[in-house]
Amino acid sequence: MAQLIIKNVLKKKNANRTYFFGSVDSDKVKNITFVPVIENSPKTALVEDITGGYQRPGSMPRMNKFKQFLKSHPDSLVPPVILSGRGKWKFIASKDNADIGDLMVEASAAILDGQHRLGGFVALYDSEKEIRNIDFLLIDNLSRNEEIAEFVIVNNTQVGVPKSLNMFIGQGIPELDGVGPNVDDDDVYVAWGLNVREDSPFVGRITRTKAGPEHLFALHSVAGQIGKMFSHGAFVDVERDDRLDIAIKYWQIIQEMHPREFDDTSKLGVRGQGRKSFEYKLLELTGFIAWSLIGQQILSKAYNPETKSMDWDEVEASVQTLSEKIEWSKGGEYRNATGAVGGPIIKRDMERVLAARN
Structure with missing residues (x-):
């Protein structure tokens, strides 16, 4: 993959864990992310990798449903997706503020939460060439076990509105x-x-x-x-x-x-x-x-x-x-x-x- 620099990123720290808030355009996100799946999907808008995968395959109908939501509700705010940088997204601090800077993407990040939202954004770009801004939260330097733990926590503690x-x-x-x-x-x-x-x-x-x-x-x-x-x-x-x-x-x-x-x-x-x-x-x-x-x-x-x-x-x-x-x-x-x-x-x-x- 070609190297990409994501600008205006905010660096945060919680206890011993470093993470970043940023945004990336939907025409670029497919090339810098992947889903670590346990088996490949019949069809998906995203990149999947079964090497050491642990997530269920994505659902193209769910991605298309979110794509339709994006088309029908262009002003709606979408929660950030959660990514694992696996040590391959390097933060470069600005001269004026050590907590604001750029992320240099050296390899694709694993998607921990939001694959169907991301798939909807990518499907919208693929079919309509419509570029949307996608907010993300990237966690830095997780081990595989830590990454799986984060995935389980995120997907098993969320309680939807009835x-x-x-x-x-x-x-x-x-x-x-x-x-x-x-x-x-x-x-x-x-x-x-x-x-x-x-x-x-x-x-x-x-x-x-x-x-x-x-x-x-x-x-x-x-x-x-x-x-x-x-x-x-x-x-x-x-x-x-x-x-x-x-x-x-x-x-x-x-x-x-x-x-x-x-x-x-x-x-x-x-x-x-x-x-x-x-x-x-x-x-x-x-x-x-x-x-x-x-x-x-x-x-x-x-x-x-x-x-x-x-x-x-x-x-x-x-x-x-x-x-x-x-x-x-x-x-x-x-x-x-x-x-x-x-x-x-x-x-x-x-x-x-x-x-x-x-």
Whole structure:
């Protein structure tokens, strides 16, 4: 590789470890870095080396996803990637300040954290010839064992912001369009309303952050199902407060028709019990998914868009029929039906029951 000099670098020291903050353009970074992988990727935008490698192969789809993020959010700040110089990036201090100077790159640095971000920058340059500035933190003179230790520490101690909190705080912020789960703000509003409205069967049972012993569901899981519940064209012009009223009334009816299943909530927050001791699947995510999916059919059939009214007698009749035919016991027919896979399985049987009723 041709020698490269990176200017305006800041030298720092933490205890006995020296490291540097700097920036490099995305058209140059591929030639001065590599990923020490345990096996080669099928496809990558970066340079890989399996000699003494210890990292998993990179994912080109993840790199391309970050590339699309960079294109869609050109003003977004990206955290620095972490590199290991392996003693091959030499610092040359300026005359005026011993902590500011240049880095002379004599050999490629190992990427410790941020290979998919770097891959996204490189992929953007390769396809669009668009040069972006990439911030880096380079640690100097690590042994191989120290380098592996840093990699493990960085990749096992990072705690991401919970999806539900991201979704909640992201409501109404257009700059976040296309970032994270594709869930409508109105669905988040209704989902959170189920948690805070006193007349909701789920008041206090939905979390925006870490699930506590009193919680049933995470906000992002509920919001995704609310979107499916109201996906029928009949609800296109229904305001979100009206959707919340409908969702609460629907679940009030389900609760009324399933008293034993809802008694599982008495186990929440009780030492030695909790969600693991539930007798029924209805208040697991599996049950919420199934009732949300069938709810699209039950509610749309009962809703009159012209009068903006619900035929709640029709809804009660459907739920009553299902309560008599669908067995929610955890040891019963659906004992192996779980989550996003199990919910649709139960919903299919619910459809069969309702078809026979009609």
